[in-house]
Amino acid sequence: MLDQGLVERSVTRDLSWGVPVPLPEAKGKVLYVWFDAPIGYISATVEWAEKIGQPEKWKEYWLNPETRLIHFIGKDNIIFHSLIWPSMLMGQDTTYCLPYDIPANEFxxxxxxxxxxxxxxxxxxxxxxxxxxxxxxxxxxxxxxxxxxxxxxxxxxxxxxxxxxxxxxxxxxxxxxxxxxxxxxxxxxxxxxxxxxxxxxxxxxxxxxxxxxxxxxxxxxxxxxxxxxxxxxxxxxxxxxxxxxxxxxxxxxxxxxxxxxxxxxxxxxxxxxxxxxxxxxxxxxxxxxxxxxxxxxxxxxxxxxxxxxxxxxxxxxxxxxxxxxxxxxxxxxxxxxxxxxxxxxxxEIAPLKELISYDDFAKLDLRLAKVLTAERVPQTDKLLKLKVDIGIEQRELIAGIAVDYEPNNLIGKTVLMLVNLEPRKIRGITSQGMILAADSNGKLLLLIPDGEGIPGAVVQ
Structure with missing residues (x-):
């Protein structure tokens, strides 16, 4: 937003419902909901104060410079809460508190x-x-x-x-x-x-x-x-x-x-x-x-x-x-x-990648691996450290699946693993391979065999 600078944004809609725009040249138009809706934050506080019998109490929040106004919103509403709404507040004769922080979530x-x-x-x-x-x-x-x-x-x-x-x-x-x-x-x-x-x-x-x-x-x-x-x-x-x-x-x-x-x-x-x-x-x-x-x-x-x-x-x-x-x-x-x-x-499906030769594919050593232990990597939200059995030996690896899988729920599961991937250090831990998962609309799904599989069994 800072890079693109200020741009014109529509605050009206051609709809049959909504708050009519109070201008003669805008007959038939209504205000865009997120242009007028934030005003409800204040009016709702006013209504609450009246209902508890303290009609002036709303001022302790909205007119108090010590108030921290925090908006929890979705990522599609950042512009109106961070730019338009503060501008509306700053344009008033009354000095309202401005948004202090705006934590925006994904969908x-x-x-x-x-x-x-x-x-x-x-x-x-x-x-x-x-x-x-x-x-x-x-x-x-x-x-x-x-x-x-x-x-x-x-x-x-x-x-x-x-x-x-x-x-x-x-x-x-x-x-x-x-x-x-x-x-x-x-x-x-x-x-x-x-x-x-x-x-x-x-x-x-x-x-x-x-x-x-x-x-x-x-x-x-x-x-x-x-x-x-x-x-x-x-x-x-x-x-x-x-x-x-x-x-x-x-x-x-x-x-x-x-x-x-x-x-x-x-x-x-x-x-x-x-x-x-x-x-x-x-x-x-x-x-x-x-x-x-x-x-x-x-x-x-x-x-x-x-x-x-x-x-x-x-x-x-x-x-x-x-x-x-x-x-x-x-x-x-x-x-x-x-x-x-x-x-x-x-x-939303990712586009297909370019073709590879059969010889390139044959270099991949895919095997079944049984999860023996699983624990979270300290100070990370996404990483798990797994110990797995691949039949001929046990290995440790790092998997970025902590958001979708609890460590305790993985123990005993048989998963698909690429075993001949060159080891590399992740957060100071040597990862000796990679388990495979599918990204389904942002959720990771482990690839698990249909039936009991022997650790180390080669995927063909």
């Missing part, structure tokens, strides 16, 4: 296709939350946010994220800790001095918490969902390694410490996840008899004695039949307009 598709409300290829929120908890939608939109590249809303992936991450990881941690405390400690967990191992777990969680706090200020919500779930995984690992069911037979105080550490991790999670799932986190805190209102800075403090309230599951699993019903509903409601099917049916 989210739906089941591999561009969302189209006119064709009914869309998810209608009021209908969706009749079938699923709205917190599930909030979580999935956060974990799948198109912050740096287009993403895809997939019902199957939605189910996996809720079942495997929310239910099996976070929900399971809360359930096993609280159920054990109720059964063996009458729901009372006592604050105690911490052992070295316990302090290490708390310190690891606080380190993640600090990164989460900074990410929120930098609008990195997607990254935070992973980091917060890392705290939940830490809690489950700590619980498993300490084996409170075995500790209880020999050392009741050590068992209490295990429950106390895990409860503190849950309390930290309840604060960190509040912007994304406020209702679920309030419920988690209520089960622990904690105040609903907690500042982020307080999440670093250790809890006092805990007396549990009634304990119920935080989340529920989504059944296959529910997802099948949603997919069927989506397809049945979709309307394809005759003569305008291109953007609906045909994804």
């Amino acid at each position: 989210m598709n739906l089941e591999g296709k561009k969302i189209s409300t006119s064709k009914n290829w869309a998810i209608w929120v009021d209908e969706f939350i009749q079938d699923f908890d709205s917190e599930y939608l909030r979580y999935y939109l956060a974990v799948n946010a198109p912050e740096r590249q287009d993403s895809d809303f997939s019902f199957k992936d939605f189910q996996n994220k809720i079942n495997i991450e929310l239910n099996n990881t976070l929900g399971n941690l809360a359930n096993r800790v609280f159920a054990f405390a109720n059964k063996n400690f009458e729901g009372k967990i006592t604050a105690c001095a911490l052992s070295e191992t316990a302090n290490m777990a708390i310190a690891e969680a606080d380190k993640l918490l600090k990164e989460i706090e900074e990410n929120y200020l930098d609008y990195q919500v997607k990254k935070n969902t992973r980091l917060i779930m890392d705290i939940a995984r830490l809690g489950n690992r700590y619980f498993d390694e300490n084996k409170p069911w075995a500790q209880l037979k020999e050392n009741r105080d050590a068992t209490n410490e295990t429950l106390y550490v895990c409860s503190n991790l849950l309390a930290k999670i309840s604060v960190a996840f509040s912007p994304i799932m406020p209702r679920s986190m309030r419920y988690l805190r209520q089960m622990m008899n904690l105040d609903d209102n907690c500042k982020f800075s307080e999440a670093y403090n250790l809890l006092g004695d805990i007396v549990l309230n009634e304990v119920k599951p935080l989340f529920r699993k989504i059944e296959d039949k529910e997802i099948e019903a949603q997919i069927a509903k989506l397809h049945s409601q979709a309307i394809i307009n005759e003569g305008d099917k291109s953007d609906f049916n045909t994804p």
Whole structure:
């Protein structure tokens, strides 16, 4: 935008609906929606202030030079929010606060296709939350946010994220800790001095918490969902390694410490996840008899004695039949307009590359590889470090699939790998090969054999 300089932009449309342009020479024209719509940001605040009985309160926000006005928008709306809208505000006699920052997201598709409300290829929120908890939608939109590249809303992936991450990881941690405390400690967990191992777990969680706090200020919500779930995984690992069911037979105080550490991790999670799932986190805190209102800075403090309230599951699993019903509903409601099917049916396909000789192709050594371990490469959003078995040896490689695949979900999978690619260092790690994936509308899909494959089997 800065390179091209100022250019003329139309702020009117020839439509039958909209706000009429108040000029005699513009009869029949209406204002372009994003020319007049931002004014609603102010008028909505005015209306809110009137409804709460404090009609002047809107000024504390819009006329306050300390206000940070942040617009979260799609990438197609940058010009109007960063140029036209500030110009409109600056042209007023009243000194309104100007946009402080404008985080612009990429687009989210739906089941591999561009969302189209006119064709009914869309998810209608009021209908969706009749079938699923709205917190599930909030979580999935956060974990799948198109912050740096287009993403895809997939019902199957939605189910996996809720079942495997929310239910099996976070929900399971809360359930096993609280159920054990109720059964063996009458729901009372006592604050105690911490052992070295316990302090290490708390310190690891606080380190993640600090990164989460900074990410929120930098609008990195997607990254935070992973980091917060890392705290939940830490809690489950700590619980498993300490084996409170075995500790209880020999050392009741050590068992209490295990429950106390895990409860503190849950309390930290309840604060960190509040912007994304406020209702679920309030419920988690209520089960622990904690105040609903907690500042982020307080999440670093250790809890006092805990007396549990009634304990119920935080989340529920989504059944296959529910997802099948949603997919069927989506397809049945979709309307394809005759003569305008291109953007609906045909994804953007990359052009074919130039022909190569058979001899060139024969140089490629493609084999099946079984994933043995998978972990994220520190300080990256897209990279995973994999250890794979190719039959004759094991290798390490770097794969740029972290956006679309969780490390734990890859272990045990058989994938297609180019094994004779010259090794190279990526983020200080030597990558010995490349696994193959297809780019489907911005979503990477691993190429997986149809049936059981032997590691090292040659692709022909």
